[in-house]
Amino acid sequence: MIRTYKYRLRPNRAQTAALDSLFCQARRLYNAALEQRITAYQESGEGIRYPAQWVHFRDQRNKCPEEYGLLNASSVQQLLRRLDKAFAAFFRRVKAGETPGFPRYKGDHRFKSVEYRYGDGCKLREKDNGQKRFYLQHVGEIKLIFHRPIPERAVIKHVVVKRVNDKWYLCLMLELPDQEQKPQQKGSPIEIGPIGIDMGLRSLLATSEGELIDNPRWLRGSLSRLRVAQRRVSRRKQGSNRRRKAVRQVARLHEQIANQRHDYWHKLTRELAERHALIAIEDLNLKFLNTNRHLALSSHDAGLGMFTQMLAYKVEETGCRLVVVNPARTSQRCSRCGERVEKRLSVRVHDCPECGLVLDRDVNAARNVLASAFSSLGRSDQDLTWAAAPSVS
Ligand SMILES: [Zn+2]
Structure with missing residues (x-):
């Protein structure tokens, strides 16, 4: 069975800047790949698939390291596969007679994660004092809050680095052997x-x-705080700094509630x-x-x-x-x-x-x-x- 373990990353200032540039490059590549698909279709009436795109962007990466140099092969592959999946889903829904949205260019706030194959440019490392670090190519060894150990015999397959409201997370996709299930x-x-x-x-x-069983009181409290914050946004003038600040506050509350709810449901379902x-x-x-x-x-x-x-x-x-x-x-x-x-x-x-x-x-x-x-x-x-x-x- 596959499980995802999520950890909070604590990059220092230089690492945060490196992560931001990395995400910037990944987003640029994703959008360029999308554009390539659209132009290929407009010019020849034929689509372009993952294998051809991979060859193209592998060469692009080698040719202009200032554009894509922070990405490694596996992260480029994952990005192109993600686009491939977006198109596959789009065509599947068209075929089914639905009206799906066309895969879109990603703005900064819509681009939230970069994936790696574990061991390719990224690795969990242990310091002499037993502390864990997450090593990421071109970024360095990032501190992380290792709140839960990885089970023995688990194999880490994929790694997703995530950015949510300026916080960074590491998601490890683990494959656990089935006999680990405790009857x-x-x-x-x-x-x-x-x-x-x-x-x-x-x-x-x-x-x-x-x-x-109802939502616990603290969760209901957060929900009413959210309503207050949302009202604050609507009172403030569009385009103002004060409004932007209020919007950020709402985003943080949404995230906090999502975390609380997640946590609560995990405990409830486990019990x-x-x-x-x-x-x-x-x-x-x-x-x-x-x-x-x-x-x-x-x-x-x-x-x-x-x-x-x-x-x-x-x-x-x-x-x-x-x-x-x-x-x-x-x-x-x-x-x-x-x-x-x-x-x-x-x-x-x-x-x-x-x-x-x-x-x-x-x-x-x-x-x-x-x-x-x-x-x-x-x-x-x-x-x-x-x-x-x-x-x-
Ligand atoms: Zn009766």
Whole structure:
């Protein structure tokens, strides 16, 4: 399995300047390659692909080191491949009858990363005192905050150097051998069987065990700070220095919130994957297909997709089982008697006239999600105890 480990880089002033020039050259090359594709097409009606571009820009790099001299072969290759992918995606979407945007020239703020093959002009080094440094050709040995060790037997494949709001990051793509996955300890005390999760509309998640999980208060605090900062931007005069300053503040808050959210979801998904033998969730693509679009966008932005993704790879590591079910009618059905209880989105409580079950609507939905998972696995509700038994792996 492939994993990305991200570290903060702390370049000194000279290294920062070198990184900036490196990014400048990379951006120039990317834009030149894009231009080459466009002109080739205009002149001959034929496209130009990666192999031809690589030959061209390899020679360009040797001929004019002042233009591209800071880049090495592998980073040039990665840039050209990135462009190749952008075009492939563009044509695929055209073919599918969509109206995609044409690959665009990148301005300074749109150009965020440069990639390398590990070992080619870049390497992690260890100093005598055990401290790690990231060596990058033409930049030097950069300090980094090595907050998590790289697992033994992991192979570093690719390296991405990133610039976000004037901060620098190192992303290492690692290949971990599959046997590194730890199967869940049988009968371990923390394991508490299967759980169903409803991605609620009000609270973030509801579980079949009755737990409602929301964004933590500090995250909500950051969100309201963001709103204040956004208002500040709109009050200030366009083109003014004060406005520019306020815009930077908004960008920093966005980044901070993204980090906080990421961190929170990582911990939440890890905990869920470690504690449960089986997790049932809804297929998000289906879930929001027919709901109110504005509602779906406002409360769910990118968050839930990220949640599913993170959960999917956490379960791979813990040996928990993830079952994705069709969300149809999970919110309307009674989780005890199966009666259909219609309710509008504004109604928070499931109140079954048939069997008298009164429950938070999202918790009721979460129980239905779990039941769907079991029926899709070919087990009835009576077998719930089977899966709850600690002997399940
Ligand atoms: Zn009922």
